[in-house]
Amino acid sequence: MKAVAAAIGLSAAFGSQAVAADLGGSCCADLEERIAELEATTARKGTRKVSLTISGYIAQEITHWDDGGESNTYIHGLGPTQTSHVKFNGQATIVPGWTAGYLLRIQDLTGNAFSGGANAINQFNATKNDPPNAQMAFWYLQNKDLGKVSIGRMAHAAKSAAMFTDASGTQIIDNYTFLAGFPQLIIRSGGDLNPTSLTWGQLAFCYSQALPLGGDCNGIVMNGVRYDTPTIGGFSFSASWGEDDFWEIAGRYAGEVSGFKLAFGVGYSEMHDETTTGAAVARDKDSQFFQVGGYAQHLATGLFVHAAYGYEDNNDTLLLNGRRAKNGEHWYVKSGIRKAWLPLGATVIYGDYAQYIDQLGPAALALGATSSTMDRFGGGIAQEIDAAAMTVYLKYQHYEADMSGAALSPAATNLDDADLISLGALINF
Incomplete structure (x- = not known):
């Protein structure tokens, strides 16, 4: 043993x-x-009490354009508000039911097709690389029963209330704004680039922000205070105010009813701030913008339709060039099918149409225009790749427009069409 x-x-x-x-x-x-x-x-964080989430996406396009007299191919981003970016989102629990947090969003404006100025992307210039910027920076307090209050530079109550109802998976890459639509391209007239001041964006101009946005006329982030109610039965409401000064209200709904996915949004904003995003075009500003939009998708078939409408009342504002700002309106419809035919992910096939009515910018008014209609139609196909959180897409857009006015020169009444074909991709992280 x-x-x-x-x-x-x-x-x-x-x-x-x-x-x-x-x-x-x-x-x-x-x-x-x-x-x-x-x-x-x-990711490191300064305190273990506050969680930190880092997210965002990278998006780039290759666009071939043809204005009837010239064609070329440019590489660009989806600037400015839907461009490549990174978000830092933090949150901490104060006591049960109460949280505090912050959001910092930094944009990459490489190849900013939307930006104006002397070096804007147009027939004379293929690229404009604006520096990165902190698009959003705000903190918030939230109670699950009382709602959320945010303070800082942020998206306000009515921002994109109509546009963001588009749940087809193509909202970022194709919508009724000109954020990735080359608003600085000059409209060719009878084959000539004359007058050079007449760009496509001058027929889709929003005075709320003094920018050629087309749709979503007040959809720019600004400093202010915002309140959001809790979501009850799919409904939520928002209100916000900002310095010198503007205010907005909005209502939203999202849910599923009888086999349909539904989303609706309505918003109203008043803008009196003379020093907004674009270059000042008037000493005083008095712009009101109303918008409404919706989305419906039949879940069994994947068939969907999205529509949006906006009206901007500029109260006959006197511009710096001596002209009076007109009231403008726009409407948009997109329809198609979203279906997972491939194991990669959902495929989206769609067609869309937008019309911009009397959205005359300062340069168009200076030429003597008193009314205008711009039509934009096209469509595309997008393939989602779930394993890579990625969307690859191909889209086509056609622009055509008419202006009228007794003082217009013949060159400004014989406007050529333009065509754009874009291949792009967006990958989330």
């Missing part, structure tokens, strides 16, 4: 030494390597 006990003890001793050797050998080396890898790929 003593011999057996001694043998067992010796075996245990050698076994423990073997285990110790394993723990100090390749086992621990692998573990330390894995820990180092996790540390290298983990």
